[in-house]
Amino acid sequence: MRPYLAVMRTRCRLLLQYRAAAAAGLATQVAWGFLRLMILEAFYRAGGPAPMTLSQVSAYVWLGQAFLAMFPWNVDADVRDQVRTGSVAYELARPIDLYSLWFARALAMRTAPTLLRCVPLLAAALLLFGMPGPASATSFAWFSASMLLALLLACALTVILTASALWTISGDGASRLLAAVALSLSGNIAPLALLPDWLGRAVVLLPFSGIVDLPFRLYSGNIAPEGAWLVLLHQSVWTVVLVALGRSMVNRGMRRLTVMGG
Amino acid sequence: MRGVAGMIRSMRRYLRIYGRLAAASVRSQWQYRASFALYSASQLVATLAEFGAIWALYARFGSLPGWRLSEVAVLYGISNVAFALAEAGARGFDVFPGMVRTGDFDRLLLRPLPTAFQLAAHDVQIMRVGRLAQGAAILVWGCMGLGIGWDAARLTLLALCVVGGACIFAALFVLQATLAFWTIESLEVVNIVTYGGNQMAQYPLTIYRPWFRLFFTVAVPLAAINYVPLAALLSRPDLSGLPAPLNWLAPCVGAPFLAACLLIWKLGERHYASTGS
Numbered sequence: 001m002r003p004y005l006a007v008m009r010t011r012c013r014l015l016l017q018y019r020a021a022a023a024a025g026l027a028t029q030v031a032w033g034f035l036r037l038m039i040l041e042a043f044y045r046a047g048g049p050a051p052m053t054l055s056q057v058s059a060y061v062w063l064g065q066a067f068l069a070m071f072p073w074n075v076d077a078d079v080r081d082q083v084r085t086g087s088v089a090y091e092l093a094r095p096i097d098l099y100s101l102w103f104a105r106a107l108a109m110r111t112a113p114t115l116l117r118c119v120p121l122l123a124a125a126l127l128l129f130g131m132p133g134p135a136s137a138t139s140f141a142w143f144s145a146s147m148l149l150a151l152l153l154a155c156a157l158t159v160i161l162t163a164s165a166l167w168t169i170s171g172d173g174a175s176r177l178l179a180a181v182a183l184s185l186s187g188n189i190a191p192l193a194l195l196p197d198w199l200g201r202a203v204v205l206l207p208f209s210g211i212v213d214l215p216f217r218l219y220s221g222n223i224a225p226e227g228a229w230l231v232l233l234h235q236s237v238w239t240v241v242l243v244a245l246g247r248s249m250v251n252r253g254m255r256r257l258t259v260m261g262g
Numbered sequence: 263m264r265g266v267a268g269m270i271r272s273m274r275r276y277l278r279i280y281g282r283l284a285a286a287s288v289r290s291q292w293q294y295r296a297s298f299a300l301y302s303a304s305q306l307v308a309t310l311a312e313f314g315a316i317w318a319l320y321a322r323f324g325s326l327p328g329w330r331l332s333e334v335a336v337l338y339g340i341s342n343v344a345f346a347l348a349e350a351g352a353r354g355f356d357v358f359p360g361m362v363r364t365g366d367f368d369r370l371l372l373r374p375l376p377t378a379f380q381l382a383a384h385d386v387q388i389m390r391v392g393r394l395a396q397g398a399a400i401l402v403w404g405c406m407g408l409g410i411g412w413d414a415a416r417l418t419l420l421a422l423c424v425v426g427g428a429c430i431f432a433a434l435f436v437l438q439a440t441l442a443f444w445t446i447e448s449l450e451v452v453n454i455v456t457y458g459g460n461q462m463a464q465y466p467l468t469i470y471r472p473w474f475r476l477f478f479t480v481a482v483p484l485a486a487i488n489y490v491p492l493a494a495l496l497s498r499p500d501l502s503g504l505p506a507p508l509n510w511l512a513p514c515v516g517a518p519f520l521a522a523c524l525l526i527w528k529l530g531e532r533h534y535a536s537t538g539s
Contacts, residue, residue: 024450031454034474035461042469043323050322173300180304184311195318 003096004104011108022116025069029121033065033129040190051193055132056220060191062125063216066118070110070150071188071211072157073179075172076102080165083257092254099250102162103243106155135221142228146215149235153210156242157182163246166253187213193222207238276379283383291388298389305392313338313400316464329466332407333492339401340420340488341463344427346394348435354384355439362442368536378436378527410496419491419510426516427463427487431456433516433523434482440523443530459484466492468501483519486512 037058044054052060079102082088091098125131134140161175168174183189186208192200193213203209214231217223223231291298316338320331358381361367370377405412405420438452459482467475467489479485493501494509502509 027451028454028458031458032461034471035458038470038474039465040319042326042465043319045327046323046325048323168297168300173297173304177300177304177307180307180311184307184314189311190315190318194322196321199318 004100007101008104008108011105012112015108015112016116019116022113025113026117026121029065029068029117030124030129033061033125036064037061040194052191052217052220052222056217056222057191057194058130059132059220060187060216060222062122062129062131063219064188064212066121066125067114067147067212068188069113069117070154071183071186072110072154072161073183075162075165075175076105076109076158079105079162080172083165088257098254099159099247102159102250103155103246106158106162107151110151110154110158132220134219136225138225139218139221142225142231143215143219146218146228146231146235149232149239150211150215153207153235153239153242156239156246157207157211159246160242160249163249163253166249166257182208185209186211187216191216193217205234207242210235210238279375280379280383284386287384287386288388301389302392305390306396309342309393309396312461312464313396326466326469328468330407332404332409333496334465335400335404336408336492336495337466337488338464339397339399339404340423340427341460341484342393342397343401344424344487345431345460346390346397347424347428348431349393350387350390351382351432352435353387354381355435357384358439359442359445362534365536367534377531378524381439382432408496415510416495419494419513422513423487423491426513427484429516429520430482430484430487431460433520434459436520436523436527440527440530443533455482463488483515486515 040057040061041054044050044057079088082091091101094101122131126133134143161178164174164178165172185203185206191213192204192209194200195203204213210231214223214234218225218228218231313335316334317331320326320334326334358367361370367377370380373380410416434452434456438449438456441449441452459478462470462474462478463484467478467485470478475485490502490504490509490512493499493504494506494512499506499509502512504512
C-alpha cells in the first residue's frame with residue numbers, strides 16, 4: 001500500500017501548484033452554472049408537474065459545477081505519453097502492480113483539482129447564489145458516503161480511459177468517445193430525473209449516474225435516506241465490475257504491447 | 263477600378279494559399295483514419311446529447327413558455343453550424359500560446375503573410391464535421407417545422423446568420439489568443455464566451471436574466487446572429503423590439519466585430535517580445 005500512497009501524495013502536491021488555473025476555472029464554472037440554471041428555470045416556468053423541485057435542481061446544478069473536475073472526462077496524459085514513447089516499459093520493471101499504480105495516479109488526478117475548486121465554489125453558491133443546503137443531516141451523511149464511492153467509480157473509469165491508449169497508441173479518439181458517452185449519460189447535461197420516464201429509468205442503471213446524478217439527488221432529498229442503500233449498492237457493484245474490467249484491460253494490453261525504440 | 267482589381271487578385275492569392283495549406287492538413291489527418299472516425303463520432307455523441315437534452319426537457323415540461331421546439335432548433339442549428347465553421351480554423355489560435363512560450367511564433371513573423379492568416383490556415387481541423395453535420399441536420403429540421411414560406415430573402419438571411427455567427431466565434435478565438443501576447447498562457451475564462459456563448463445561443467434570449475442578455479447583445483453580439491434575425495424570419499418584430507429593417511441587417515455585425523478583433527491582434531503583435539533563445 002505504501003508506494004501507492006506515496007505516488008498519490010506526490011501527484012497531489014504537483015497538481016495543487018496550478019492555483020491561477022484553478023481560479024480561472026472557478027470563474028468559468030460559476031458562469032456555466034448560471035447558464036445551466038437559467039435554462040432549467042425557464043422550463044420550470046411552464047408550470048407543469050416535475051419529479052424534482054426547482055430548489056432541488058439548483059442544488060443539483062451547483063454540485064455538478066463544484067465536482068466537475070472529478071468526472072472522468074480525460075485520460076492521464078503522462079501515462080498516455082509513456083505508452084506512446086515506450087517508456088511505460090520502465091514501469092514494468094518496478095516491483096509494483098501497474099493497475100494499482102495507475103489507479104493511485106487517477107485518485108490524485110480526480111481529488112486534487114476538485115478539492116481546490118469545490119470548496120470556494122460551494123461556499124459562493126451557498127452564500128451568494130441561493131443554493132439550498134442539504135435536505136437533512138441524514139441526507140448529508142448519505143451524500144458524503146456516496147461521494148466517496150463516486151470518486152472510486154470515477155477513478156475506475158479514468159483508468160479504463162487511460163488503458164485504451166494501449167490499443168490506439170496514437171490519437172485519443174477512443175477515450176474521447178467513451179468520455180462523451182459517459183458525460184451525456186451521467187446527468188451532467190440535464191438531471192436524469194427530468195428525462196422522459198422510460199429513458200431516465202434505463203439510463204440511471206448505467207454506471208455513469210453513480211458519479212453525478214445519484215449522489216446529488218441524495219443531497220437534496222430527491223432520493224430519500226431510506227432509498228440511499230440502493231444508491232450505494234449501485235455504486236459498489238459498478239465499481240467492482242469496472243475495476244475488474246480495467247484490470248483485465250491493463251493485463252491484456254501490456255501483454256500485446258510492443259515497445260519501440262532502442 | 264485598379265484598386266478593386268488588385269484587391270480581387272490578392273484575395274484570390276490568399277484563397278489559393280489557404281486551399282493548399284488546408285489540403286495539407288486534411289491529408290495529414292487522413293493518415294489517422296480510425297482516430298478521425300472516433301473523434302468525429304465523439305463530437306457527434308456530445309452534440310446529439312445536447313440537443314437530446316433540449317428535446318427531453320420539451321418532452322418533460324410540454325413546452326418552453328412561448329417557444330416551439332422547431333424555433334429553438336433553428337437557434338440551435340445556426341449557432342452550432344457557425345461554431346463548427348469557426349472551430350475548424352481556430353486550431354492555430356488554440357496552440358498559439360504554446361508558440362509564444364517556446365518562441366516558435368518568431369518563425370511565423372518571418373514569413374511574407376499576415377500572422378493571423380497563417381494561424382487560421384494552421385492545422386485546419388476536418389474532425390469538426392461531427393458538430394457541423396449534426397447542427398446542419400437540426401437546422402434543416404427546424405426550418406421545415408417553422409411553417410413559414412422560404413423565399414430568397416429568408417434563405418439569404420439564414421446564410422448571413424451562419425456567416426455572421428462564424429465571424430463572431432472566430433473573432434472570439436482570435437481574442438482569446440491575443441491575450442496570450444500579454445499572459446503567455448491560455449486563458450480558460452474566455453471559454454465562457456466561446457463554448458458558453460454557443461450554449462447560450464441555443465435558447466431564446468428572453469429566458470435569461472437581464473445582465474446576461476445585455477452582455478450577449480452589446481459586448482459579444484451573439485444575439486444579432488440568431489435571436490434578432492429570427493424575429494425577421496418569423497415576421498414577428500415584437501420578439502426583438504427593433505424596427506423591422508434592423509432585424510434583417512443584424513447578422514452583418516459579425517464582420518466588423520471580427521475586423522475589430524483582428525485590429526486588437528495587430529496591437530498585441532506589436533507588443534510581442536520573443537521568449538525564444
